Amino acid sequence: xxxxxxxxxxxxxxxxIADRLRxxxxxxxVLDLNPGDDDFSHAADVSDRDQVEAALTRIRAQLGPVSxxxxxAGLEGYARFKKLPFEEWNRVINVNLNGTFHCIQATxxxxxxxxxxxxxxxxxxxxxxxxxxxxxxxxxxSAVNGLTKSLALxxxxxxxxxxxxxxxxxxxxxxxxxxxxxxxxxTIDEHIQRTPVRRVGRPEDIAAACAFLVSEEAGYVNGQILxxxxxxxx
Ligand code: NAP
Numbered sequence: 244x245x246x247x248x249x250x251x252x253x254x255x256x257x258x259x260i261a262d263r264l265r266x267x268x269x270x271x272x273v274l275d276l277n278p279g280d281d282d283f284s285h286a287a288d289v290s291d292r293d294q295v296e297a298a299l300t301r302i303r304a305q306l307g308p309v310s311x312x313x314x315x316a317g318l319e320g321y322a323r324f325k326k327l328p329f330e331e332w333n334r335v336i337n338v339n340l341n342g343t344f345h346c347i348q349a350t351x352x353x354x355x356x357x358x359x360x361x362x363x364x365x366x367x368x369x370x371x372x373x374x375x376x377x378x379x380x381x382x383x384x385s386a387v388n389g390l391t392k393s394l395a396l397x398x399x400x401x402x403x404x405x406x407x408x409x410x411x412x413x414x415x416x417x418x419x420x421x422x423x424x425x426x427x428x429x430t431i432d433e434h435i436q437r438t439p440v441r442r443v444g445r446p447e448d449i450a451a452a453c454a455f456l457v458s459e460e461a462g463y464v465n466g467q468i469l470x471x472x473x474x475x476x477x
Contacts, residue, residue, distance in 0.1 A: 246270045246306040247457065248299070250346055250392045251316030255415030256365060259446030260313050260453045260463040267454055269311060272302040275344070276316075287341030295349050308353035309433045311457045314343045314387075315365040319417060321426045324378045332379045339383035345389065353401065360403035364391050365449065368411045368470055372477040376426075384409070388468050391462050395466030403467040406456045411472025413444040439474030 251257030251271030265271045271283060274295070278284035283305065285298040302309065319333040323329075335351050343364055355359025367384040374381050391407040398476045399407055412418060412434050421427050427434065433444055452471045470476060 244268060244270050246272065246302070247311035247313065248272050248274060248298055248302060248306045248313060248346070248350060249308050249313045250274045250342070251314075251365075253284065255315075255417055256413055256446045256449045257313070257315035257379060258408060259291045259450040261448070262311075263450035263454050264311070264457065267458075270456075272309075274298050274316070275467065279407070287316075287453045289346055290325065290337040292349070295345045299349055303353075308357060309350045310354055310357055310359060311361045312346060312350045313363045313365070313453055313457070314346055316342055317365065317417075319377065319421065320379050320425075321421075321424075322374050322379075323376055324416045325380060334367075335379040336383045336386075339380065343387055347364075347390075351398065354398075354403045355401050358402040360398070361399075361461075362391075362394070362399075362403065363453050363456050364388075364403040364405070364407045366407045366409040366468070367389070368409045368472045368475070368477060370409060371470070375476075391468065392466045398410075399465050404462065406464060406466065407468045408449055408452050408456070409468060409470050409472070410442050410449050411470070411475055412438065413446055413449060415446055417445075437475060438439075438472075444471065444472065445472060 245268040248259040252261040253275035274287045287294040317339045366387040370385040392405040394405040407463040
Protein backbone atom coordinates (compact mmCIF):
# COMPACT_ATOMS: atom_id res chain seq x y z
CA UNK A 244 0.00 0.00 0.00
CA UNK A 245 1.24 3.46 -0.86
CA UNK A 246 1.21 6.31 1.63
CA UNK A 247 -0.48 9.51 0.49
CA UNK A 248 -0.51 12.88 2.21
CA UNK A 249 -3.42 15.20 1.46
CA UNK A 250 -3.15 18.78 2.69
CA UNK A 251 -6.42 20.57 3.39
CA UNK A 252 -7.86 17.08 3.79
CA UNK A 253 -10.28 18.00 6.58
CA UNK A 254 -12.74 19.88 4.35
CA UNK A 255 -14.23 20.18 0.89
CA UNK A 256 -12.06 19.09 -2.01
CA UNK A 257 -9.20 17.79 0.15
CA UNK A 258 -11.55 15.64 2.20
CA UNK A 259 -13.06 14.09 -0.94
CA ILE A 260 -9.56 13.37 -2.27
CA ALA A 261 -8.52 11.73 1.01
CA ASP A 262 -11.69 9.59 1.02
CA ARG A 263 -11.17 8.56 -2.61
CA LEU A 264 -7.50 7.62 -2.19
CA ARG A 265 -8.41 5.62 0.92
CA UNK A 266 -11.12 3.80 -1.06
CA UNK A 267 -8.55 3.13 -3.78
CA UNK A 268 -6.32 1.36 -1.26
CA UNK A 269 -3.80 3.97 -0.13
CA UNK A 270 -2.78 4.77 3.40
CA UNK A 271 -3.87 8.39 3.69
CA UNK A 272 -2.66 10.99 6.15
CA VAL A 273 -4.23 14.43 6.33
CA LEU A 274 -2.52 17.72 7.12
CA ASP A 275 -4.83 20.57 8.02
CA LEU A 276 -5.27 23.47 10.42
CA ASN A 277 -8.17 21.75 12.23
CA PRO A 278 -7.76 18.15 11.13
CA GLY A 279 -10.21 16.21 13.29
CA ASP A 280 -9.23 13.59 15.78
CA ASP A 281 -8.50 10.36 13.90
CA ASP A 282 -5.00 8.90 14.18
CA PHE A 283 -3.99 9.78 10.63
CA SER A 284 -5.00 13.46 10.74
CA HIS A 285 -2.31 15.90 11.75
CA ALA A 286 -2.49 19.58 12.63
CA ALA A 287 -0.11 21.72 10.63
CA ASP A 288 -0.11 25.11 8.97
CA VAL A 289 1.32 24.34 5.54
CA SER A 290 2.97 27.77 5.40
CA ASP A 291 5.07 26.87 8.46
CA ARG A 292 7.92 24.54 7.45
CA ASP A 293 8.62 23.40 11.02
CA GLN A 294 4.99 22.34 11.49
CA VAL A 295 5.01 20.51 8.15
CA GLU A 296 8.24 18.67 8.99
CA ALA A 297 6.96 17.74 12.48
CA ALA A 298 3.73 16.32 11.02
CA LEU A 299 5.67 14.38 8.38
CA THR A 300 7.90 12.86 11.04
CA ARG A 301 4.76 11.53 12.77
CA ILE A 302 3.29 10.32 9.47
CA ARG A 303 6.46 8.46 8.47
CA ALA A 304 6.56 6.78 11.88
CA GLN A 305 2.94 5.62 11.41
CA LEU A 306 2.78 4.83 7.71
CA GLY A 307 6.31 4.81 6.29
CA PRO A 308 7.69 6.94 3.46
CA VAL A 309 5.36 9.21 1.52
CA SER A 310 4.95 8.41 -2.17
CA UNK A 311 1.89 10.54 -3.05
CA UNK A 312 1.30 14.20 -2.17
CA UNK A 313 -1.84 16.17 -2.99
CA UNK A 314 -1.66 19.87 -2.12
CA UNK A 315 -5.26 20.98 -1.57
CA ALA A 316 -4.88 23.33 1.42
CA GLY A 317 -5.75 26.82 0.38
CA LEU A 318 -7.61 29.99 1.16
CA GLU A 319 -9.14 32.75 -0.90
CA GLY A 320 -8.86 36.49 -0.54
CA TYR A 321 -10.88 39.37 -1.97
CA ALA A 322 -9.67 42.95 -2.20
CA ARG A 323 -9.42 45.77 -4.71
CA PHE A 324 -5.74 45.71 -5.75
CA LYS A 325 -5.32 49.45 -5.12
CA LYS A 326 -6.16 48.87 -1.46
CA LEU A 327 -4.67 45.41 -1.02
CA PRO A 328 -2.36 45.52 2.02
CA PHE A 329 0.97 43.80 1.47
CA GLU A 330 0.30 41.70 4.60
CA GLU A 331 -2.88 40.31 3.01
CA TRP A 332 -1.03 39.68 -0.28
CA ASN A 333 1.58 37.76 1.70
CA ARG A 334 -1.00 35.77 3.70
CA VAL A 335 -2.62 34.43 0.54
CA ILE A 336 0.71 33.75 -1.21
CA ASN A 337 2.06 32.10 1.93
CA VAL A 338 -0.62 29.45 2.16
CA ASN A 339 -1.44 28.79 -1.49
CA LEU A 340 2.06 29.01 -2.97
CA ASN A 341 4.63 28.77 -0.18
CA GLY A 342 2.61 26.01 1.50
CA THR A 343 2.85 24.02 -1.74
CA PHE A 344 6.60 24.66 -1.85
CA HIS A 345 7.09 23.46 1.74
CA CYS A 346 5.02 20.31 1.38
CA ILE A 347 6.68 19.28 -1.88
CA GLN A 348 10.20 19.97 -0.68
CA ALA A 349 9.55 18.13 2.60
CA THR A 350 8.15 14.99 0.92
CA UNK A 351 10.27 14.53 -2.22
CA UNK A 352 13.22 12.94 -0.38
CA UNK A 353 10.99 9.88 0.17
CA UNK A 354 9.96 9.81 -3.50
CA UNK A 355 13.52 10.29 -4.76
CA UNK A 356 14.67 7.45 -2.53
CA UNK A 357 11.92 5.18 -3.89
CA UNK A 358 12.39 6.30 -7.51
CA UNK A 359 8.60 6.72 -7.70
CA UNK A 360 6.26 9.51 -6.73
CA UNK A 361 3.10 11.40 -7.59
CA UNK A 362 2.43 15.06 -6.81
CA UNK A 363 -0.87 16.81 -7.60
CA UNK A 364 -1.34 20.50 -6.91
CA UNK A 365 -4.86 21.90 -6.66
CA UNK A 366 -4.66 25.30 -8.34
CA UNK A 367 -7.70 27.17 -9.68
CA UNK A 368 -9.49 27.79 -12.96
CA UNK A 369 -9.23 31.51 -12.11
CA UNK A 370 -5.55 31.25 -13.10
CA UNK A 371 -6.75 30.68 -16.67
CA UNK A 372 -8.64 33.93 -17.10
CA UNK A 373 -7.78 36.08 -14.09
CA UNK A 374 -10.35 37.30 -11.59
CA UNK A 375 -11.03 40.85 -10.45
CA UNK A 376 -10.41 41.53 -6.73
CA UNK A 377 -8.52 38.24 -6.39
CA UNK A 378 -5.12 39.28 -7.76
CA UNK A 379 -3.18 37.73 -4.87
CA UNK A 380 -5.10 34.43 -5.05
CA UNK A 381 -4.81 34.23 -8.85
CA UNK A 382 -1.12 35.15 -8.71
CA UNK A 383 -0.53 32.36 -6.20
CA UNK A 384 -2.51 29.76 -8.15
CA SER A 385 -0.85 30.77 -11.45
CA ALA A 386 2.51 30.32 -9.77
CA VAL A 387 1.41 26.88 -8.57
CA ASN A 388 0.74 25.96 -12.22
CA GLY A 389 4.20 27.23 -13.19
CA LEU A 390 5.82 25.37 -10.31
CA THR A 391 4.01 22.22 -11.47
CA LYS A 392 5.36 22.46 -15.02
CA SER A 393 8.93 23.15 -13.90
CA LEU A 394 9.01 20.37 -11.31
CA ALA A 395 7.55 17.94 -13.85
CA LEU A 396 10.68 18.49 -15.94
CA UNK A 397 13.02 18.41 -12.97
CA UNK A 398 11.59 15.38 -11.18
CA UNK A 399 10.31 13.33 -14.12
CA UNK A 400 13.70 11.67 -14.66
CA UNK A 401 13.50 10.42 -11.06
CA UNK A 402 10.17 8.67 -11.58
CA UNK A 403 8.08 11.43 -10.03
CA UNK A 404 5.19 13.01 -11.94
CA UNK A 405 3.88 16.46 -11.06
CA UNK A 406 0.50 17.65 -12.31
CA UNK A 407 -2.05 20.29 -11.37
CA UNK A 408 -5.83 20.18 -11.18
CA UNK A 409 -7.45 23.61 -11.38
CA UNK A 410 -11.05 23.26 -10.19
CA UNK A 411 -13.91 25.35 -11.51
CA UNK A 412 -16.84 26.11 -9.18
CA UNK A 413 -16.93 23.29 -6.66
CA UNK A 414 -19.56 23.06 -3.94
CA UNK A 415 -17.49 23.30 -0.77
CA UNK A 416 -17.53 25.42 2.40
CA UNK A 417 -15.14 27.84 0.62
CA UNK A 418 -17.60 28.37 -2.25
CA UNK A 419 -20.63 28.69 0.04
CA UNK A 420 -18.80 31.29 2.15
CA UNK A 421 -17.90 33.26 -0.97
CA UNK A 422 -21.56 33.17 -2.01
CA UNK A 423 -22.75 34.25 1.46
CA UNK A 424 -20.24 37.12 1.42
CA UNK A 425 -21.42 38.23 -2.08
CA UNK A 426 -17.93 37.60 -3.49
CA UNK A 427 -18.88 35.22 -6.29
CA UNK A 428 -19.95 37.79 -8.87
CA UNK A 429 -23.42 36.23 -8.96
CA THR A 430 -25.24 33.38 -7.30
CA ILE A 431 -24.22 29.77 -7.70
CA ASP A 432 -27.33 29.27 -9.87
CA GLU A 433 -26.16 32.05 -12.21
CA HIS A 434 -22.75 30.42 -12.45
CA ILE A 435 -24.42 27.11 -13.29
CA GLN A 436 -26.12 28.78 -16.26
CA ARG A 437 -22.67 29.85 -17.54
CA THR A 438 -21.27 26.33 -17.16
CA PRO A 439 -21.65 24.04 -20.20
CA VAL A 440 -22.55 20.93 -18.18
CA ARG A 441 -25.12 23.01 -16.21
CA ARG A 442 -24.24 22.03 -12.70
CA VAL A 443 -21.87 23.06 -9.95
CA GLY A 444 -18.87 20.78 -9.47
CA ARG A 445 -18.69 18.27 -6.66
CA PRO A 446 -15.56 17.64 -4.57
CA GLU A 447 -15.74 14.07 -5.89
CA ASP A 448 -15.21 15.39 -9.45
CA ILE A 449 -11.82 16.72 -8.38
CA ALA A 450 -11.06 13.57 -6.39
CA ALA A 451 -11.65 11.43 -9.49
CA ALA A 452 -9.09 13.42 -11.49
CA CYS A 453 -6.59 13.15 -8.64
CA ALA A 454 -7.17 9.41 -8.30
CA PHE A 455 -6.19 9.00 -11.94
CA LEU A 456 -3.16 11.29 -11.75
CA VAL A 457 -1.69 9.47 -8.73
CA SER A 458 -2.31 6.03 -10.19
CA GLU A 459 0.35 3.73 -11.62
CA GLU A 460 -1.27 3.95 -15.06
CA ALA A 461 -0.89 7.74 -15.18
CA GLY A 462 2.90 7.45 -15.23
CA TYR A 463 3.14 9.05 -18.69
CA VAL A 464 0.99 12.04 -17.68
CA ASN A 465 3.39 14.69 -16.39
CA GLY A 466 3.41 18.48 -16.20
CA GLN A 467 -0.24 18.75 -17.16
CA ILE A 468 -2.83 21.25 -15.96
CA LEU A 469 -6.03 19.17 -15.99
CA UNK A 470 -8.98 21.53 -15.67
CA UNK A 471 -12.06 20.06 -13.99
CA UNK A 472 -14.61 22.78 -14.57
CA UNK A 473 -17.62 21.53 -16.54
CA UNK A 474 -16.18 23.08 -19.68
CA UNK A 475 -15.94 26.62 -18.29
CA UNK A 476 -12.36 27.84 -18.31
CA UNK A 477 -12.64 30.77 -15.95
P1 NAP B 1 -12.21 24.43 2.02
O1 NAP B 1 -13.44 23.62 2.14
O2 NAP B 1 -12.10 25.73 2.73
O3 NAP B 1 -10.96 23.51 2.38
C1 NAP B 1 -9.67 24.05 2.48
C2 NAP B 1 -8.99 23.38 3.64
O4 NAP B 1 -7.64 23.90 3.72
C3 NAP B 1 -9.68 23.70 5.00
O5 NAP B 1 -9.76 22.55 5.79
C4 NAP B 1 -8.73 24.73 5.60
O6 NAP B 1 -8.74 24.75 6.99
C5 NAP B 1 -7.39 24.22 5.08
N1 NAP B 1 -6.36 25.22 5.21
C6 NAP B 1 -6.45 26.56 4.98
N2 NAP B 1 -5.29 27.17 5.26
C7 NAP B 1 -4.44 26.19 5.67
C8 NAP B 1 -3.11 26.18 6.13
N3 NAP B 1 -2.38 27.32 6.23
N4 NAP B 1 -2.53 25.01 6.48
C9 NAP B 1 -3.24 23.86 6.41
N5 NAP B 1 -4.52 23.79 6.00
C10 NAP B 1 -5.11 24.96 5.63
O7 NAP B 1 -11.95 24.80 0.48
P2 NAP B 1 -12.06 23.93 -0.85
O8 NAP B 1 -13.05 24.62 -1.70
O9 NAP B 1 -12.16 22.50 -0.55
O10 NAP B 1 -10.62 24.26 -1.48
C11 NAP B 1 -9.60 23.28 -1.64
C12 NAP B 1 -8.60 23.80 -2.66
O11 NAP B 1 -9.24 23.98 -3.92
C13 NAP B 1 -8.00 25.17 -2.29
O12 NAP B 1 -6.64 25.19 -2.63
C14 NAP B 1 -8.77 26.12 -3.15
O13 NAP B 1 -8.05 27.30 -3.43
C15 NAP B 1 -9.00 25.28 -4.40
N6 NAP B 1 -10.13 25.71 -5.23
C16 NAP B 1 -11.42 25.58 -4.80
C17 NAP B 1 -12.46 25.96 -5.64
C18 NAP B 1 -13.92 25.84 -5.25
O14 NAP B 1 -14.78 26.22 -6.06
N7 NAP B 1 -14.25 25.31 -4.08
C19 NAP B 1 -12.18 26.48 -6.92
C20 NAP B 1 -10.85 26.61 -7.31
C21 NAP B 1 -9.83 26.21 -6.47
P3 NAP B 1 -9.78 25.73 7.79
O15 NAP B 1 -11.14 25.45 7.24
O16 NAP B 1 -9.61 25.35 9.21
O17 NAP B 1 -9.33 27.13 7.48
